[in-house]
Amino acid sequence: MADESVADRLRGFGVKGILVQMAERGQILELKCEMPQCYHPNGRDKFESLATERRLWAPSRDHYPILRSAGGTLRADNVRLSHIECNQRDHTRRKQIGALLLAGESLEDIADTLNRKKIPAFHGTKRWTAAMVREAYVS
Numbered sequence: 001m002a003d004e005s006v007a008d009r010l011r012g013f014g015v016k017g018i019l020v021q022m023a024e025r026g027q028i029l030e031l032k033c034e035m036p037q038c039y040h041p042n043g044r045d046k047f048e049s050l051a052t053e054r055r056l057w058a059p060s061r062d063h064y065p066i067l068r069s070a071g072g073t074l075r076a077d078n079v080r081l082s083h084i085e086c087n088q089r090d091h092t093r094r095k096q097i098g099a100l101l102l103a104g105e106s107l108e109d110i111a112d113t114l115n116r117k118k119i120p121a122f123h124g125t126k127r128w129t130a131a132m133v134r135e136a137y138v139s
Contacts, residue, residue, distance in 0.1 A: 005023065006030065007020050007023035010023055013047055013049050014049050014051050018074045018075070019079070021076075022076050027076055030045070031047065032081070034080040034081050035082045036136075037090070037122045037139075038086050038123060039085055040085070040123075041123075047083065059082075060087045061082075061087075062080045062086075062087045065078065066078050067091075094137060096114070097110055097133055097136060101137070107130035110133045111129050114128040122136075
């Protein structure tokens with residue numbers, strides 16, 4: 001429905017809590033994945049219901065800019081809308097890259113490692129580069 005609010009659309013996907021509250025307050029203006037890298041094959045604005053079996057592309061709360069693992073909380077100043085799959089890939093990628101950085105590896109070496117392990121690169125690209133590794137870790 002063209003006149004349906006963002007909050008109503010989120011509710012239609014089965015979302016409750018902070019994302020709906022933010023949409024009601026005009027803090028989420030569009031139903032689109034706000035992750036720096038969205039992996040949905042059909043675009044940032046495509047979502048599915050939380051009631052679907054796999055739920056990969058259902059709406060999700062991403063703790064940002066302070067990650068949950070770093071003590072970030074679900075508050076309007078620390079949440080963005082994402083797909084479950086985009087959120088999970090981002091978290092996994094950050095952990096992998098962070099561990100390799102702590103081990104002293106260069107960005108080029110990390111890109112080679114990710115490519116060798118067949119870790120999916122950014123949507124629309126086939127291989128990791130040093131610049132992509134840096135962007136993935138700091139974004």
